[in-house]
Every structure is written in C-alpha cells, then in structure tokens.
Amino acid sequence: MVIDCHVHVQGNRGTPDDRMGYLLDYADRVGIDRLCLSLGTSRDYSPDPETFRRDNDMVWRAVEMYPERYIGFCYLNPGYLQESLEEIDRCIADGPFVGIKLWVAMLCDQPNLDPICERAAELGAPILQHTWLKITGNLQYESTPHNVANLARRHPDVNFILGHSGGNWEMGYRIVQDLPNVCAEVSGGDPELGQTEMGVAMLGAERIVYGSDAPGRSFASQLAKVRGADITDDQRAMILGGNMRRLLGL
Amino acid sequence: MTDTAIIDCNANLGNWPFRRTGYNTPDALLERLARVDIDRAWVTLLDAVMLKNVGAANPWLAEMVAGYEQLMPVGSVNPTWPAWERDLAECVDLGFRGVRVNPNYHGWTLADPIFGELLAAAGEAGMFVEVALHMTDERHHHPLVMVPPVAVDGLLDACAAHPNVAIVLANVKNAPASQLARDADGELPGNLYFELSHFESVGGVQALAGELGVERILFGTHAPYYYPESSVLKVFEECDFSEPELAAITHQNAERLLASLQAGGSQP
Numbered sequence: 001m002v003i004d005c006h007v008h009v010q011g012n013r014g015t016p017d018d019r020m021g022y023l024l025d026y027a028d029r030v031g032i033d034r035l036c037l038s039l040g041t042s043r044d045y046s047p048d049p050e051t052f053r054r055d056n057d058m059v060w061r062a063v064e065m066y067p068e069r070y071i072g073f074c075y076l077n078p079g080y081l082q083e084s085l086e087e088i089d090r091c092i093a094d095g096p097f098v099g100i101k102l103w104v105a106m107l108c109d110q111p112n113l114d115p116i117c118e119r120a121a122e123l124g125a126p127i128l129q130h131t132w133l134k135i136t137g138n139l140q141y142e143s144t145p146h147n148v149a150n151l152a153r154r155h156p157d158v159n160f161i162l163g164h165s166g167g168n169w170e171m172g173y174r175i176v177q178d179l180p181n182v183c184a185e186v187s188g189g190d191p192e193l194g195q196t197e198m199g200v201a202m203l204g205a206e207r208i209v210y211g212s213d214a215p216g217r218s219f220a221s222q223l224a225k226v227r228g229a230d231i232t233d234d235q236r237a238m239i240l241g242g243n244m245r246r247l248l249g250l
Numbered sequence: 251m252t253d254t255a256i257i258d259c260n261a262n263l264g265n266w267p268f269r270r271t272g273y274n275t276p277d278a279l280l281e282r283l284a285r286v287d288i289d290r291a292w293v294t295l296l297d298a299v300m301l302k303n304v305g306a307a308n309p310w311l312a313e314m315v316a317g318y319e320q321l322m323p324v325g326s327v328n329p330t331w332p333a334w335e336r337d338l339a340e341c342v343d344l345g346f347r348g349v350r351v352n353p354n355y356h357g358w359t360l361a362d363p364i365f366g367e368l369l370a371a372a373g374e375a376g377m378f379v380e381v382a383l384h385m386t387d388e389r390h391h392h393p394l395v396m397v398p399p400v401a402v403d404g405l406l407d408a409c410a411a412h413p414n415v416a417i418v419l420a421n422v423k424n425a426p427a428s429q430l431a432r433d434a435d436g437e438l439p440g441n442l443y444f445e446l447s448h449f450e451s452v453g454g455v456q457a458l459a460g461e462l463g464v465e466r467i468l469f470g471t472h473a474p475y476y477y478p479e480s481s482v483l484k485v486f487e488e489c490d491f492s493e494p495e496l497a498a499i500t501h502q503n504a505e506r507l508l509a510s511l512q513a514g515g516s517q518p
Binding site (some may be wrong): 167 | 269271272273286386387388389390391392393396448449450451452453454455473474475476477478479480482483484487488490
C-alpha cells in the first residue's frame with residue numbers, strides 16, 4: 001500500500017469537491033492508495049477558529065466522500081489554544097480524523113504546543129509539522145527542524161512527522177537524527193537525487209515517509225525520490241507506506 | 251518503463267561545487283539514465299557554471315564525451331567575458347550543436363544587449379542557445395553564493411529579433427513559462443522551446459503543454475542533480491498524453507530542433 005502523507009485541498013481547478021475527485025484520478029495513475037489530507041482553501045497563515053474549522057470541514061467532506069482513500073489530518077492554530085483543543089476533540093476524538101497538521105501560525109516549540117501534544121499522545125495522533133530552512137528567510141512563524149526537535153524532546157511519546165524534511169534536507173536530517181519519535185517526510189522540495197538515500201543512511205528507513213505536497217507539487221516528482229532511490233525494495237516499501245501504516249495504526 | 255524513444259535534453263556531467271553528485275561520468279550517467287529507458291542525452295558540464303573562464307569547460311566536455319555517440323555535448327559561453335566569440339567559435343570547431351548560458355551566475359540579464367549579440371552570433375554559427383533559469387533551489391543556496399533565478403523579461407523581444415535562432419529554456423518552472431504564454435497572448439514565437447524537468451503540480455506537464463503548445467516541449471531530467479525518474483513519471487504515468495504527443499515531447503521536438511540548425515540561422 002502506498003500512502004501519501006502530505007496532500008492539500010487547495011488549488012485552482014474547479015470546486016474543492018471537484019479537486020478531491022481529480023486528485024484521485026492522478027493518484028490512481030501513479031499507484032497511490034491512500035492520501036493524508038489537510039488544510040482547506042483559506043491559505044491563511046494564522047487562521048482564526050472559524051477559518052480552521054471551515055478548512056477542516058472541507059477535509060471532513062473529502063473523507064466522507066472517499067473513505068477508502070482520504071485520511072484526515074486536523075489543521076490547527078495553536079495561537080487559539082482552547083479552540084484548537086476543542087477542534088482536536090471534534091475531528092479526531094469524535095470524528096474521522098487521525099492526525100494533526102500544523103503549518104506556519106506559530107513556532108512549534110512554543111508553550112502553547114504542549115497541551116496539544118499531550119492530547120495527541122492520549123489519542124495516538126501523529127503531528128505533521130511543516131518545516132523549512134530557507135537561506136532566503138523563513139516566514140515569521142515558520143518552524144524549522146530545530147523547533148520540531150525542541151518539541152519532540154519534550155514529548156517523547158508523540159510521533160512527529162518533519163514536514164518536507166526541513167526543505168534543506170542535508171541539514172534537516174542532521175537536526176533530528178537522534179530523535180526516534182521524529183520521522184522525516186520527503187515532500188515539497190525539488191526531486192534532488194540522493195535525498196532519500198541520505199535519509200535512510202542517517203535516520204533509518206523506518207523513519208522516512210513518502211509525501212508529495214500535492215497538488216502544488218506533482219505526485220510523480222516526489223514519488224521519484226523513493227522509486228528512484230538506491231535503497232532495497234524492503235526499505236522502499238516501508239517509506240512508501242509501511243511506516244505510515246504503523247504511525248496511523250492502519 | 252516505456253517503449254517510447256526518449257532524448258534527455260537536459261543532463262549533466264562533471265561536478266557541482268555544493269554537493270557531491272553521483273552518476274556524473276559518461277558511463278555512470280548512461281547507466282543511470284538507462285534504468286528509465288533513456289539512451290540519448292544532451293549534456294552540459296556542471297563545472298562550467300562556476301568557472302571564471304567558462305570557455306575552458308568546452309574542450310574539457312568534448313574530451314569527456316569523445317567516443318560516446320549517445321551523448322551530445324552542449325557548450326557553455328559567458329558573453330560578458332572578453333573575446334567570448336572565440337569560445338563560441340571553439341564550440342563550432344568541437345562539433346557542438348548548441349551552447350548554454352547561465353545569466354544569473356554570470357551577472358547579466360536577458361534584457362541586456364549582449365543577449366542579442368550572442369543570439370546573432372549563434373545564429374550565424376548555426377547553433378541553438380539554451381538558457382538555464384535555475385540550477386538549484388534558491389532557498390538552499392550556499393550562504394555566500396545566493397543567486398536569484400533568471401528573469402524572463404526581454405526574452406520575447408529577443409526571440410522576435412532573432413526568429414531564426416532556436417532558444418531553449420532549461421530548468422524553467424511553471425510560473426515563468428505561464429507568464430511568457432500570457433505575455434505572448436497565445437502567440438509564442440516559433441523559435442522558443444521549454445524543457446520540462448522543473449514543471450510541477452499535479453498534472454502540471456500536461457497543463458503547461460496545453461498553455462505552451464506540445465510542439466515546444468522538450469523532455470529533460472536535470473540528472474544527475476535530479477532523480478531522472480521524476481520527469482519520466484510525470485510524463486508517462488501522472489499525465490495522460492496521446493501517443494503522438496508523447497512522441498513529440500520525448501524526441502520528435504528535439505530532433506526537429508536539431509534538424510533546423512544551419513549556418514546563417516536555423517529554421518524553427
């Protein structure tokens with residue numbers, strides 16, 4: 001089973017419902033079975049509770065429309081802590097979502113994240129945190145692998161997914177190498193040869209997961225990082241889906 | 251992976267100063283490309299980008315590919331360097347069919363008069379000119395070597411002024427490609443080609459082929475800096491091209507471009 005751990009609703013083709021359908025058409029062509037979906041169409045760096053609830057409702061609808069394909073990740077703004085905790089309960093504890101997605105609303109090692117991590121641990125929900133290390137300058141509250149590492153040390157019982165492997169993966173892998181509760185996902189950057197091989201060498205194949213960041217990125221360009229990597233077939237199978245099955249309890 | 255003959259119009263040999271790339275010798279590159287059923291490639295020398303005396307890369311590349319008929323060398327020229335015309339002439343003497351430029355790494359723009367001078371000289375020599383808009387992700391550049399992408403401002407004017415010179419945009423992303431299509435108002439010049447290794451988004455190659463015209467798209471991988479599987483999977487698995495469209499993208503457009511080259515100006 002191939003699981004893409006990083007897919008979004010946004011895009012400029014048709015309605016969100018249309019996009020959920022056509023994304024599956026393309027996913028079918030490249031052999032992706034399940035897609036972890038997060039964020040709606042707001043693209044708001046710091047969404048208020050009404051906005052992140054509306055975004056999550058779009059994901060919820062996709063999960064209901066295609067329950068065998070989409071897996072919901074609940075989008076939060078830790079700046080609205082109480083509302084975020086309530087949203088975790090609405091979407092994960094009482095709803096069909098299985099994970100948490102955090103983007104660029106707050107650096108992820110701030111104290112507000114601690115209650116969210118504690119609730120994630122209770123529910124067994126992994127946290128997918130966007131990260132990037134940009135020499136051109138990060139957004140004001142855009143986390144880096146350093147921030148994830150700080151949070152992961154405080155919450156060893158939570159599984160974290162390092163979004164985009166920090167973008168600059170040669171640095172990102174080093175920063176989280178010694179944290180067994182952090183997996184790195186390969187999405188969002190250019191399909192640079194050697195990325196997956198270095199991840200496997202430094203973290204182990206059991207801590208690398210496939211993601212695409214579709215529809216902004218091509219499913220195919222990101223799959224190439226795994227399908228083209230000089231690794232064993234067993235390692236490839238773990239990265240393409242086995243590891244996410246383990247993290248999600250599928 | 252496919253029965254369609256593929257020409258990779260954007261492969262590289264040699265070394266990139268900021269990462270150790272594997273598969274960067276002729277034998278290793280051909281072996282790596284063969285895994286995805288690519289057996290012919292246009293190749294540049296990565297070392298050329300950061301050389302001060304860029305022209306020194308050309309005999310070096312010619313020596314590397316000697317005896318490898320599957321590899322077609324593409325020379326390098328910096329038209330701001332003294333007597334660059336000699337470098338272009340040397341590329342002709344070496345049997346090269348085209349030259350690549352890296353304006354951002356060499357301190358000039360496509361709106362500068364020097365670009366027109368280069369196009370005129372290349373046309374006289376019967377060579378195509380390839381413009382590399384990026385080499386690597388600008389967000390991850392070495393902190394002492396931060397190089398912005400090449401702006402395409404002025405490109406359409408240059409194409410119009412030199413209609414008999416084939417111009418290839420290599421490493422071109424969706425945004426500048428779409429910008430050029432909009433600026434041209436549906437009438438992109440016939441001498442302009444787009445290499446697809448940096449096209450992104452779900453179904454992006456097919457969408458851009460619709461915007462730009464299938465006849466302008468050249469298959470390229472940017473290997474070994476990129477996994478060559480990226481372009482192959484984008485074109486053959488993610489998109490749904492017809493057989494004639496696949497043939498055009500994977501080899502016929504490149505063959506037509508090369509067939510058009512002749513001293514005094516190509517006939518795109």
